[in-house]
Amino acid sequence: MLIDHAAAARQNKQKHTLVALVENKPGVLNRVASLFRRRNYNIDSLAVGTTDDPAVSRMTIVVDASKTSAALVESNLYKLVNVIDVQDLTNVPAVIREMALIKVRTNDAQQRGEIKQIADMYKSDVVDLSKDSIILEVTGDETKIDAMLNVLSEYGIMEVVRTGRIAMGRGATRMAQKHEATEVSVVPFDNAVVGQNGHGRHT
Amino acid sequence: MKLTGAQILWESLIQQGVEVVFGYPGGAILPTYDALYDYRDRVHHVLVRHEENAALAADGYARASGKVGVCMATSGPGATNLVTGLANAMMDSSPVVAITGQVASHLVGSDAFQETDVTGVTLPVTKHNYLVMSVNEIAQVVAEAFYIARSGRPGPVLIDICKDAQQKSTEYTPVTSVRLRGYRAIKPMRRQDMPALLRAAAELIDNAKRPIILAGQGIKHGKAHEELCEFVNKTGIPVATTLLGIGVISEDHPLNLRMMGMHGEAYVNQAIANADLLIALGMRFDDRVTGNLSQYAKNARVIHVDIDAAEINKNVPADVGIVGSVKDVLRDLIPLVAKRTHDNWMAQINEWRMDTQMHDVMNQPLPDNLLLAPQVIRAIWEATGGNCTITTDVGQHQMWETQYFQHTRRNQLLTSGGLGTMGFAVPAAIGARFARPNEEIWAIAGDGGFQMSIPELATIRQEGLNIKMAIINNNYLGMVRQWQELMHDRRYSATQMWTPDFQKLAEAYGILGLRATTLDETREIIAKARAHDGPVVCEFVVENETNVFPMVMPGKALNEMVRRQPAALGTGFETVK
Ligand SMILES: Cc1ncc(C[n+]2csc(CCOP(=O)(O)OP(=O)(O)O)c2C)c(N)n1
Ligand SMILES: [Mg+2]
Numbered sequence: 134m135l136i137d138h139a140a141a142a143r144q145n146k147q148k149h150t151l152v153a154l155v156e157n158k159p160g161v162l163n164r165v166a167s168l169f170r171r172r173n174y175n176i177d178s179l180a181v182g183t184t185d186d187p188a189v190s191r192m193t194i195v196v197d198a199s200k201t202s203a204a205l206v207e208s209n210l211y212k213l214v215n216v217i218d219v220q221d222l223t224n225v226p227a228v229i230r231e232m233a234l235i236k237v238r239t240n241d242a243q244q245r246g247e248i249k250q251i252a253d254m255y256k257s258d259v260v261d262l263s264k265d266s267i268i269l270e271v272t273g274d275e276t277k278i279d280a281m282l283n284v285l286s287e288y289g290i291m292e293v294v295r296t297g298r299i300a301m302g303r304g305a306t307r308m309a310q311k312h313e314a315t316e317v318s319v320v321p322f323d324n325a326v327v328g329q330n331g332h333g334r335h336t
Numbered sequence: 337m338k339l340t341g342a343q344i345l346w347e348s349l350i351q352q353g354v355e356v357v358f359g360y361p362g363g364a365i366l367p368t369y370d371a372l373y374d375y376r377d378r379v380h381h382v383l384v385r386h387e388e389n390a391a392l393a394a395d396g397y398a399r400a401s402g403k404v405g406v407c408m409a410t411s412g413p414g415a416t417n418l419v420t421g422l423a424n425a426m427m428d429s430s431p432v433v434a435i436t437g438q439v440a441s442h443l444v445g446s447d448a449f450q451e452t453d454v455t456g457v458t459l460p461v462t463k464h465n466y467l468v469m470s471v472n473e474i475a476q477v478v479a480e481a482f483y484i485a486r487s488g489r490p491g492p493v494l495i496d497i498c499k500d501a502q503q504k505s506t507e508y509t510p511v512t513s514v515r516l517r518g519y520r521a522i523k524p525m526r527r528q529d530m531p532a533l534l535r536a537a538a539e540l541i542d543n544a545k546r547p548i549i550l551a552g553q554g555i556k557h558g559k560a561h562e563e564l565c566e567f568v569n570k571t572g573i574p575v576a577t578t579l580l581g582i583g584v585i586s587e588d589h590p591l592n593l594r595m596m597g598m599h600g601e602a603y604v605n606q607a608i609a610n611a612d613l614l615i616a617l618g619m620r621f622d623d624r625v626t627g628n629l630s631q632y633a634k635n636a637r638v639i640h641v642d643i644d645a646a647e648i649n650k651n652v653p654a655d656v657g658i659v660g661s662v663k664d665v666l667r668d669l670i671p672l673v674a675k676r677t678h679d680n681w682m683a684q685i686n687e688w689r690m691d692t693q694m695h696d697v698m699n700q701p702l703p704d705n706l707l708l709a710p711q712v713i714r715a716i717w718e719a720t721g722g723n724c725t726i727t728t729d730v731g732q733h734q735m736w737e738t739q740y741f742q743h744t745r746r747n748q749l750l751t752s753g754g755l756g757t758m759g760f761a762v763p764a765a766i767g768a769r770f771a772r773p774n775e776e777i778w779a780i781a782g783d784g785g786f787q788m789s790i791p792e793l794a795t796i797r798q799e800g801l802n803i804k805m806a807i808i809n810n811n812y813l814g815m816v817r818q819w820q821e822l823m824h825d826r827r828y829s830a831t832q833m834w835t836p837d838f839q840k841l842a843e844a845y846g847i848l849g850l851r852a853t854t855l856d857e858t859r860e861i862i863a864k865a866r867a868h869d870g871p872v873v874c875e876f877v878v879e880n881e882t883n884v885f886p887m888v889m890p891g892k893a894l895n896e897m898v899r900r901q902p903a904a905l906g907t908g909f910e911t912v913k
Contacts, residue, residue, distance in 0.1 A: 205646060208523065211523055211645065211646075212645075216518050319482065332748060332772055334586075
């Protein structure tokens with residue numbers, strides 16, 4: 134059971150995709166952001182959105198684990214009272230996607246045709262067209278989007294927005310809503326029990 | 337039954353077993369104080385003289401009682417004054433609930449008079465916090481706050497309650513349980529892992545030749561004193577404690593080597609540096625404990641047990657990391673380990689211990705006209721027979737307390753560890769006074785730290801609290817001066833301190849003031865102070881450039897510590913053993 138530190142270190146030297154289910158309450162995003170800032174964690178991206186449960190939001194967080202131990206990020210996230218569950222999807226089968234909108238400068242018909250061809254190759258859609266520009270919408274993993282941006286850069290990219298990763302484990306797994314049932318009795322408060330170790334002589 | 341939010345708050349506090357609250361009123365918390373008037377027979381309110389001390393007193397109360405300490409303040413400046421105390425509780429995992437008033441809910445966000453974003457300000461220094469905007473949430477939130485504060489790894493929780501929520505009325509039903517979707521006191525380990533981890537730990541323990549236990553405050557929080565003792569006695573493994581771990585096992589236990597770290601005795605750190613196995617129980621490898629991490633216990637395997645999963649592998653990678661209550665883990669582990677002794681290893685440690693003692697100047701006669709701080713600490717120990725609760729401030733006197741007072745009672749020493757908060761000793765003693773009504777209590781502070789707490793003499797007088805205060809007066813911010821001496825070429829920048837006439841000062845508060853400048857006088861005034869039925873301020877005028885040794889210089893390895901030097905006057909003093 135002993136940890137192979139070298140292996141652990143190797144495994145850590147990569148980007149980790151963490152998914153957190155959080156309570157949909159005011160200030161929760163602030164708590165998560167504050168944790169990252171305070172602990173000096175290196176975050177590549179953070180995407181937040183709603184889920185099927187209106188009381189729960191879902192965050193996908195990409196951590197640069199060459200600088201930060203992903204396990205520690207996970208444990209610290211878990212400690213936040215409004216975080217329901219955290220999962221590291223890095224080494225499990227998962228669907229990982231990012232979306233981008235890319236605005237490219239173009240004002241002649243031939244260029245526009247080329248760009249449309251490139252868009253098709255990357256299975257992306259033209260979602261806006263003006264006299265001098267075109268906006269493409271693309272979905273995929275980062276490497277695909279990076280590659281597309283690289284190709285388009287020749288034409289003059291005006292604006293880019295990327296959502297950051299969103300991720301979901303494959304198969305019939307579901308992130309545990311494990312705390313739903315945990316009910317803890319808080320009274321009567323047992324003073325006798327808390328005080329019991331007191332301050333007497335050691336036995 | 338319809339009650340106001342303020343009444344519901346008091347009902348809920350009483351239901352949680354709260355008997356004493358340390359606080360300071362103001363506009364936004366006024367409805368709560370108005371309701372307190374009717375609850376004053378059931379909850380004792382202590383009016384401190386500065387909100388920081390309300391939080392520190394609540395922390396001291398929590399440390400001394402094992403229960404949740406409660407402090408209260410108004411919005412804006414009242415709440416921001418709590419911050420240091422909350423940070424102190426956070427660093428040392430003290431269960432504290434802080435209640436603050438907030439401007440009326442319709443004014444939140446408008447920069448209203450005395451409005452501060454208190455949940456924002458206290459976010460990083462609390463385990464959790466709440467902004468309560470509606471009277472309907474109060475009972476629920478109080479129950480949750482107490483549960484969060486005292487469960488798992490304890491910590492401070494703040495409840496910021498809008499003024500109108502305190503004023504409005506609603507039907508009150510006591511809350512008897514909480515259901516927190518996102519909170520578990522202990523992060524569960526995969527169940528199948530536990531037996532294997534325990535077996536792996538037992539195997540490491542049975543095969544170790546130079547093992548050492550590093551015991552921290554988790555033992556105290558987990559009430560695992562007996563399990564620790566049983567584990568030590570069965571395995572024959574010596575124990576070193578952290579600063580906050582002092583008092584989890586008696587310092588007269590033959591296997592208790594005492595405190596480790598920056599100002600631990602040399603032989604303790606040598607033992608750690610040479611160990612082949614560290615068994616860390618409820619401690620977090622603070623940098624004051626490890627010294628230079630890359631040099632730390634290089635040849636040791638590590639078993640780390642902590643209730644907080646985020647502590648495992650944070651500073652020191654664990655070969656076996658177990659997340660759990662140290663009491664449960666030890667209970668499971670004890671039957672798995674072999675009964676044995678470590679004669680060779682202990683012989684080696686004792687050799688180092690002898691060497692440590694040779695560095696002392698125990699036999700060197702000290703001039704009669706000089707009083708050394710360690711002598712004062714020793715005199716208090718001798719006079720009380722060690723039967724008292726000690727609170728300390730932060731600085732040289734704090735480290736000398738750890739070195740020259742032998743702690744044989746449980747949870748005897750209350751001191752600010754992680755935050756190192758000057759101004760802790762006096763308010764913590766106020767808190768402890770309520771938690772331990774029959775105990776003799778000594779608050780030991782430096783001249784610097786005591787001057788941060790002077791206003792609380794009025795609280796002590798008003799409440800009639802029997803607290804013995806010892807000021808170790810070296811007319812310096814001694815610990816900083818020591819660093820300046822050792823690392824900044826004796827450039828004493830802003831560390832010299834003028835001090836008032838403490839005797840007169842005490843008298844102005846109607847408190848007995850005493851002063852000693854020699855060892856004889858020291859013994860005399862300690863006896864007088866103990867005989868006096870009430871608070872006493874004792875000033876001990878000590879040699880003012882004495883340094884605390886041994887010392888691990890910043891960035892150095894544990895075993896590279898600067899030892900006591902027999903030649904330097906007053907820098908060595910026999911340890912208790
Ligand atoms: C609130 C606060 N401010 C500053 C410090 C930094 N500091 C640590 S020890 C120390 C000197 C304390 O002086 P004194 O209370 O006289 O105790 P001594 O070291 O002389 O025993 C200072 C200023 C601190 N720990 N806490
Ligand atoms: Mg001083």
